[in-house]
C-alpha cells in the first residue's frame with residue numbers, strides 16, 4: 001500500500017502490516033494500539049545512512065528521538081549506526097538506559113535547564129547544541145565548575161521559510177529557536193564562546209521546519225550556513241567542520257501527498273554543498289541530518305475499535321473510536337491530515353464519509369473530518385496510517401485514559417515494546 005511497502009491486504013480482505021493481520025493484533029493486544037513496522041524503520045535508517053556514500057565530507061543521520069522514543073527505538077537506532085538527537089533530560093535518560101553510545105548523542109532544546117546541561121555534560125554527550133547566549137553562559141559556568149570541556153554547536157536561524165504549517169516553521173527570524181544570522185547575533189555568540197576556555201565549538205546547526213517536500217529550502221539553508229561557516233572560520237582563524245541541517249523530511253499522510261525517496265533527496269542537498277564548496281574554495285564539511293518523522297512516521301499505524309456510529313442527517317457521520325486526541329493530538333493541534341480504513345474491509349471500496357471522533361470531553365477531539373472509509377460498524381477495527389511519529393511521543397492521559405501499548409511487528413512476528421499503561425500507573429504519583 002501507499003504508506004509503506006509492508007502494509008498489505010490478505011485474502012480475507014484484512015489489513016496486514018509486515019504479514020501480521022491487524023484484526024488479530026487488535027484482538028491479541030487490545031485497542032487503541034500503536035503498531036510499528038521494524039523493517040520499515042530499519043530500511044529508513046539504512047536509506048539515510050547510504051545517502052552519504054560518495055560525499056567527500058562524510059556525515060551521518062541523527063535520529064530525532066522526539067518523533068518516537070522508547071528503549072527499543074534507541075536500541076534500533078544504535079544498532080543501525082545512527083546518532084541521536086535528544087531535547088530533554090527525559091529523552092537523554094531513555095538513551096542512557098538503552099545503552100545508546102553517548103559519543104553519538106546531540107543535546108538540543110531552546111530552554112535547557114541547568115540540571116539538564118549538567119546531566120548532558122557529566123554523561124559526555126557528544127555535543128550540546130546551544131540555543132541562546134544565556135545557555136552559553138550557564139554551560140560555561142557548569143563546565144568550569146565540573147572541570148570539563150563542553151563540545152558545542154550553535155542553533156542558527158538561517159531565515160528560510162520552509163513552506164510548511166506555520167506552527168512547525170522554525171527557520172524564520174520570528175522563532176523561539178536559535179541565534180539569528182542577519183542581526184549578527186550568531187556571530188557575536190561565536191565570539192563569546194571563543195573567549196570561554198571550557199567551550200569547544202564543533203559545528204553549526206539549523207532546522208528549518210517539518211514535513212518539507214522540496215529540497216530548495218534545504219539547499220538555500222545550506223548555502224546560508226556555509227557562508228556563515230566560511231565567515232567565522234576566516235574571521236576567527238578557526239576550523240569548524242560540521243554542518244547540521246536538521247530534519248523535516250516529509251512523509252505521506254494521504255494518497256495525494258507525493259512519494260518521497262530520501263536518499264536521492266539527501267544526495268541532491270549534498271551535491272549542492274559540494275558544488276558550493278568547490279566554487280568557494282572550501283573543504284566540504286561533515287554533514288549531519290536529523291530525520292525523525294521520515295524514519296518512524298510511515299512505519300506506524302494505530303488500531304482502534306469503532307463504537308458508536310452516529311448519522312446527523314444532512315450534516316455528517318460521526319464514527320467514534322476508543323482513542324482520539326490523547327493518543328494522537330496532531331489533528332487538534334494543527335489539523336494534520338490522516339488516512340484511515342476499516343481493517344476487516346480493507347479490500348472494499350471507501351464509500352462512507354466519516355468524521356472520526358475520539359472519546360475525550362472536547363468537541364475538537366477528532367482524528368479526521370469528512371474522510372472516506374469503508375462502511376464502519378460497531379466493533380470494527382479502524383486503522384489510521386502514518387502515525388509512527390508524534391503520536392506515541394505526544395500521547396497524554398486526559399480524562400485518565402491510559403496510554404496505549406506499542407507493538408513492534410517484524411516479518412510476521414509481533415512483540416510488545418511498550419506496555420499499555422494501567423489504571424494503577426495513572427494514580428502512581430497521586431498522594
Ligand SMILES: *Cc1c(COP(=O)(O)O)cnc(C)c1O
Pocket residue numbers: 064066067085108207209210211246247248249290291292293294389
Ligand atoms: C523536530 C526536530 C527534528 C525532526 O524533525 P522531523 O520533522 O521529525 O524530521 C530534527 N531536529 C530538530 C532540531 C528538531 O527540532
